[in-house]
Amino acid sequence: MRTSDAGRGPGGRAHARELAVAGAEATALTWRSAPGGVSGTFLITLAEAAAPIATAWLTKTVVDRLTTSPGPVAAPAAALVATGLAAAALPGIGRYLRDQTGRVAGVRATDRLFAATERQVGLRRFEDPVFLDRLRLAQEATASAGYLVDAVCGTKRGALSLIGFLMSLLVISPLMAVLVLLAAVPALIAQLLLSRSRAAMEWATEQTHRREFFYSGLLTDVEAATEIRLFGIGAFLRARMMAERERGNAAEQRMARRELAVQGGLTALSAAVAGGGLWWAITAARHGTLGVGDVTMFLAAVVGVQAALDLLTSSITIAHGRLLTFTHYVAVTRAEPDLPSVVTGDAPKLRRGIEFRDVWFRYSDDHPWVLRGVDLTIPHGRAVALVGLNGAGKSTLVKLLCRMYDPTRGHILWDGVDLRDIPPSALRERISAVFQDHMNYDMTARENIALGDIGTLDRPDAIRQAAARAGVHDRLAGLPRGYDTLLTRMFFSEADKEDPDTGVVLSGGQWQRLALARAFVRDGRDLMILDEPSSGLDPEAEHEVHGQMRLHRAGRTSLLISHRLNAVRETDLIAILDGGRVVELGTHETLMPAGGHYARLFRLQAAGYQETQDIG
Ligand SMILES: Nc1ncnc2c1ncn2[C@@H]1O[C@H](COP(=O)(O)OP(=O)(O)OP(=O)(O)O)[C@@H](O)[C@H]1O
Numbered sequence: 149m150r151t152s153d154a155g156r157g158p159g160g161r162a163h164a165r166e167l168a169v170a171g172a173e174a175t176a177l178t179w180r181s182a183p184g185g186v187s188g189t190f191l192i193t194l195a196e197a198a199a200p201i202a203t204a205w206l207t208k209t210v211v212d213r214l215t216t217s218p219g220p221v222a223a224p225a226a227a228l229v230a231t232g233l234a235a236a237a238l239p240g241i242g243r244y245l246r247d248q249t250g251r252v253a254g255v256r257a258t259d260r261l262f263a264a265t266e267r268q269v270g271l272r273r274f275e276d277p278v279f280l281d282r283l284r285l286a287q288e289a290t291a292s293a294g295y296l297v298d299a300v301c302g303t304k305r306g307a308l309s310l311i312g313f314l315m316s317l318l319v320i321s322p323l324m325a326v327l328v329l330l331a332a333v334p335a336l337i338a339q340l341l342l343s344r345s346r347a348a349m350e351w352a353t354e355q356t357h358r359r360e361f362f363y364s365g366l367l368t369d370v371e372a373a374t375e376i377r378l379f380g381i382g383a384f385l386r387a388r389m390m391a392e393r394e395r396g397n398a399a400e401q402r403m404a405r406r407e408l409a410v411q412g413g414l415t416a417l418s419a420a421v422a423g424g425g426l427w428w429a430i431t432a433a434r435h436g437t438l439g440v441g442d443v444t445m446f447l448a449a450v451v452g453v454q455a456a457l458d459l460l461t462s463s464i465t466i467a468h469g470r471l472l473t474f475t476h477y478v479a480v481t482r483a484e485p486d487l488p489s490v491v492t493g494d495a496p497k498l499r500r501g502i503e504f505r506d507v508w509f510r511y512s513d514d515h516p517w518v519l520r521g522v523d524l525t526i527p528h529g530r531a532v533a534l535v536g537l538n539g540a541g542k543s544t545l546v547k548l549l550c551r552m553y554d555p556t557r558g559h560i561l562w563d564g565v566d567l568r569d570i571p572p573s574a575l576r577e578r579i580s581a582v583f584q585d586h587m588n589y590d591m592t593a594r595e596n597i598a599l600g601d602i603g604t605l606d607r608p609d610a611i612r613q614a615a616a617r618a619g620v621h622d623r624l625a626g627l628p629r630g631y632d633t634l635l636t637r638m639f640f641s642e643a644d645k646e647d648p649d650t651g652v653v654l655s656g657g658q659w660q661r662l663a664l665a666r667a668f669v670r671d672g673r674d675l676m677i678l679d680e681p682s683s684g685l686d687p688e689a690e691h692e693v694h695g696q697m698r699l700h701r702a703g704r705t706s707l708l709i710s711h712r713l714n715a716v717r718e719t720d721l722i723a724i725l726d727g728g729r730v731v732e733l734g735t736h737e738t739l740m741p742a743g744g745h746y747a748r749l750f751r752l753q754a755a756g757y758q759e760t761q762d763i764g
Pocket residue numbers: 275511515518536537538539540541542543544545584
């Protein structure tokens with residue numbers, strides 16, 4: 149599903165227009181972040197470019213006055229010393245300014261990038277591998293955004309030095325000036341082509357790198373460690389990781405060989421020009437056509453031109469490479485939101501209910517239909533349960549209800565208003581949820597709960613109450629630092645490592661209770677979604693938590709998804725999802741005698757318990 153590479157040429161190559169836009173954006177970003185740093189850097193660059201040319205001319209003057217045209221040398225010698233001092237000090241100051249500018253611009257770029265990803269209110273972009281590749285490259289680009297100034301300054305310095313020395317050469321030998329210039333043009337073109345190929349190669353190997361990171365992440369992930377060890381699949385995963393690395397390396401090596409061949413040729417060309425020039429200058433001096441000062445000037449000019457060319461080509465290459473990476477930043481920050489959304493307005497308070505009206509959904513055109521015309525009403529103030537086999541589409545329906553995606557066809561109405569006409573943030577404000585794949589945050593217990601409603605971070609009572617409802621208060625209160633205990637051992641220094649007070653690890657069921665508490669702390673919302681809220685709990689905890697949930701949802705609107713039909717039977721309305729549609733709807737009392745899917749599933753589950761009882 150590669151959907152977001154529109155506007156890219158074959159191999160993901162950027163067009164000139166994209167580069168121009170990226171250049172303009174990077175310049176504007178850097179300028180707005182650090183106008184003083186940018187101005188200072190430009191001035192220092194000018195001075196740095198002028199220094200070697202001034203040195204060459206001053207040296208020629210001193211040498212001439214000492215040999216062929218005697219005259220006072222104190223002033224040019226003093227100027228030479230001053231220029232030398234400036235030339236020594238300028239690079240350090242320039243580097244400091246460039247680094248500072250780079251850091252400030254990097255902060256701004258990072259903030260803008262993450263703000264832009266937040267504008268993607270649904271999930272589609274995060275399931276699009278092209279978008280994910282771009283996001284990773286865009287993150288890299290934030291680090292180098294400000295340093296584009298560095299490369300631009302290098303280009304400017306190289307160009308100014310080149311012009312300065314070429315003019316100097318022109319005075320001594322127009323032919324040599326032209327020759328040196330002609331040698332520069334192919335070097336520049338070759339470097340630019342190389343930089344383009346490198347960017348295309350990096351784009352092409354992005355997937356390889358992502359797979360390699362995936363395997364290396366697995367091999368170092370504490371949650372994966374148990375299975376990896378038990379199944380003995382470490383070597384297998386390592387082999388896969390290494391295969392991806394080798395694939396990436398092979399592409400890198402091919403590129404490096406091309407660079408070596410081209411750069412070798414270019415170096416030979418510049419050595420030939422420098423050697424030829426040297427030969428000519430010595431011969432001319434022997435015949436008296438050039439003075440000693442002219443020869444020193446000539447030598448300085450040839451070396452200076454070569455150095456300027458090197459700087460120019462490498463700076464252009466770096467600038468080009470950074471611009472190419474920055475095109476991904478521009479693409480991500482300017483990406484259209486994945487869901488067309490109204491931005492202002494409120495979700496109406498739920499008074500009547502939520503209605504799924506002939507809702508069809510598939511994850512993309514390439515995927516099969518998951519929902520095929522769902523009609524379902526969740527009446528206000530009622531507890532509705534959704535039952536279905538694995539893969540029936542229950543969690544998908546919940547995601548549509550939270551507007552992580554829009555239905556492919558049909559409508560979901562919130563008190564009669566289409567979800568598409570409600571800003572997603574306003575809709576989500578009205579919903580609380582425990583998701584099947586809930587998060588475990590490597591933060592404190594308090595933060596883990598308060599993330600459900602960030603306003604409760606400083607309201608210990610609200611946190612405690614939610615934890616108590618989820619049956620986890622005693623456990624959290626008994627932790628070494630109570631609710632302020634970190635629920636991870638990830639962030640410890642070597643010194644704290646042995647201290648059990650610094651962080652604890654919870655069990656799966658305890659984490660699930662925390663997720664419940666996170667949903668409970670979001671009190672007073674119009675709708676509570678509970679997607680498999682008790683799958684990891686022991687029977688006693690499950691009983692207790694279901695009792696709490698029953699209390700919590702009394703008179704409130706809720707949607708419960710559970711394979712535990714014992715919990716489902718107590719809800720006001722049970723909907724059975726099968727084949728992408730609601731095939732049965734009723735209460736436990738009406739569905740059981742109907743003898744359909746629900747009755748069959750319920751009897752199957754009850755029979756399991758019955759057998760166990762018989763054995764006991
Ligand atoms: N992000 C996704 N992209 C593509 N297909 C998906 C995605 N998420 C789910 N599916 C597919 O949609 C179908 C329904 O999945 P869903 O998770 O909604 O089922 P479920 O009823 O909640 O199942 P379970 O009881 O196992 O939790 C499955 O066939 C699944 O493979």
